[in-house]
Amino acid sequence: MKQNQVLLDSEMKTFNIVxxxxxxxxxxxxxxxxxxxxxxxxxxxxxxxxxxKYSYNHEFTTMTFKEIVDMLKTFDNKVVVCTGGEPLLNKNNARLLPLLLSNEGFQVYIETNGSVKLYREEELLQGKRENIHYVVDIKTPASQMERFDCIEHNSCLLLDGDEIKCVVASKEDIEFCKNKISKIFNNIKDKKINIILSPVFGEIKLQDLAEYVMQMKSIMKDSCLTVKLGIQLHKLIWPHIEKGV
Known part of the structure; x- marks a missing residue:
């Protein structure tokens, strides 16, 4: 009954959308x-x-869930990326939005900064977990936010199709990620999870990242994990555009 009530009420729920x-x-x-x-x-x-940074300047439009879905349907894309900001904060219904979108048949990818605990089991009853995929950051020293990282907790909740992303700016960051992944390896080794190494543009040589990816390949050969080099395509295609890409 609780789940049905959530779905019935969803159309008029409002969200602060940048x-x-x-x-x-x-x-x-x-x-x-x-x-x-x-x-x-x-x-x-x-x-x-x-x-x-514009995502936390509090310049947003308050939209109902119905308005959001109607707009998404005009795009005719199966994949929806919920990003921010931080989409898993319990603020202005933001945490509920990916769950509701999953019930609309979208394949939802949640880009979370890794400092917020993932959905509890009772929350997932409000959505379709098979339509929800986490993209969880490991915060490196370059971010200056590494003390807030909670990947060791969150890694236990990851499933096939989820991703772990490391944004790195130096070899120190690479070693940091290597140590973090070693700590959580037993939690994730039997799951089909992508581990993505992504550079801070202009701060690290792609060759260094590529070398690390090749090293990790051998370490993970007896697991279900895949390690990848990730380059932000939108920054290559639209290098001078900040929003809407």
């Missing part, structure tokens, strides 16, 4: 795939290399 747009997914397992993006307001972190 932007909604259609583009090519720029990174991760969906890189190059047409996708819709829903960027929510507010973030609990202030990463040094954040490229969407």
């Amino acid at each position: 932007e909604i747009f259609s583009s090519l997914s720029g990174e991760g397992s969906t890189a190059g795939v047409p996708a819709s993006f829903v960027r929510v307001d507010s973030c609990n972190l202030r990463c040094s290399f954040c490229d969407t």
